[in-house]
Amino acid sequence: MTSDVLAVAEHRRGDVRDVSYELVTAGRELAEETGGDLHVAVISGQVEEFATRVNREGVDVVHTVDHGEEFNHDVYVQAVCALADELDPQYVLTPNSVNGLDYAPAVANRLALPLVTDAVGIEYDGGLTVTREMYGSKVETTVEVDAERTVVTVRPGEWMVTEADGDAEVTPFEFEVDESAVNSTVTGFEEVAGGDVDIADAEVLVSVGRGIEEEENIELVERLADALGATLSSSRPIVDNGWLPKNRQVGQSGKVVTPEVYIAIGISGAVQHVAGMKGSETIVAINNDSNAPIFDIADYGVVGDLFDVVPALTEEFE
């Protein structure tokens, strides 16, 4: 085993995703600790071009696997496992993205390595300690790994993006994809959040979460939004329940919004929600749980029952 780190870049529809540059940062920091090299794998798509982009400070080698256009997990698993066999890295890092979670667990299984997902902190002092959250971000935990090698998936948005250029060697990695083991086919993409309103355009968003309890109660926040001249948005469960259309959903799988003011009502502040609104200018949280993680990113907090606070606030503006 070497003391190297292998990080797997992510791209979609012709673009390298930001999490790849965050992974470079996490990988560089870890490789500095282990004393090894940082290898980055670029698999499928415009690999030459992608390799140039991920060639950033701290990357020692970029390995390109020129096979197919888009992400296919069968190809990724084969490629990452073959690279791991060849390079024998101590740690394999992937994004904790939807696609990362579509191949990293299989890679860990196939290489018989332990897997730690959704890391928000990684430390090494002869062994690996990963910080991760539990119970919907209400607690943080440290997990020690009693193994020489590990696969770790890294939460997007937790490490800085590495901007500076690097001087890595770029080398094509030659291996045969076993086509008989590719049993899934991506046939296309679909944008699902279109429609009448674009919440990303709004200056003020009144956003409602599961704390609203019943569909009938949505009216309460609608009235507030009207009084404020704001647009109504929501967390995922509201859309899952069919109470508001998909184009109102803020978060990882909905829209990323950056309004002047974002008012989160009965929203706990799960990481996938926060990913879509943390860039808002001013964040207001109304929640009856003073420990709700949403308060960690709020500028103004009201600890209280939304069924009292929202009507009172509406009245202030009506």
Add this chain to the structure above:
Amino acid sequence: MKVLVTVKEVAEVEDDFEIADLDVDPRYLEYDLNEWDEYAVEAAVRLAEASDEDVEVVSATIGPERSEETVRMALAKGVDRAVRIWDDDVEAAEFLDVASKVRLLEAVVAEEDPDIVLTGVQANDTGFGATGVALADAVGFEWGAVVNHLDTEGVLEDGVAHVHRELEGGIDEITEIDLPAVLTIQTGINEPRYASLRGIRQAQSKEIARKTLSDLGLDHSAVAGELFLTDMYEPEAESDATYFDGDAGEQAAQLATALREKGVGAE
């Protein structure tokens, strides 16, 4: 034909809580069916209903006796029979990591020989989000992670699942997945039914087969993982939020002032 669905009972933390040793003090925990598994159960039952053939829906749970209450909920919603894995060795395991769970579920898959396995995207308490895909690779099935659309019609007959995988940013990937396969099911994929009174009554007489490690041909080494939880703490509040005190009216008045300063509500 058979559909296997994994069902976890997850712990939810009350608003105010304390940490004792390496977990939230059980006094502040409540237990419920994992939100993602509720959608997986519904998808499993719909796959069976959509088929002309006889399809059995079996659930698998790794959990203590307490979790039977949660398993009964799945049975009341149309699961035909349940398997629950637990024994002293599992109980004594320090940390059931993904690899350990996969070793147990792999044995269930070998025994049940399902055509398709549905899991949730993630367990809401520990949030690993990895069991389904790791299991698929272990049993040599194809897979798809974060499935938010599944054409239930003809899946079992044709041996192909037409799914959408929900990527970031409101984009779905459209994918064909050959069976046998494991799909990890995303919330919102369907509208989970309420258990009917009849369903609840019938669930009482459905089988929950308890399996020990040795029943599955395993021993304690199956739950000897390489991950160890070494600390749990409340994250330091990074917030420098201004809090508004008083009763709801007073809070609203102060918040209104702050909002007006930001130009909100100005015509």
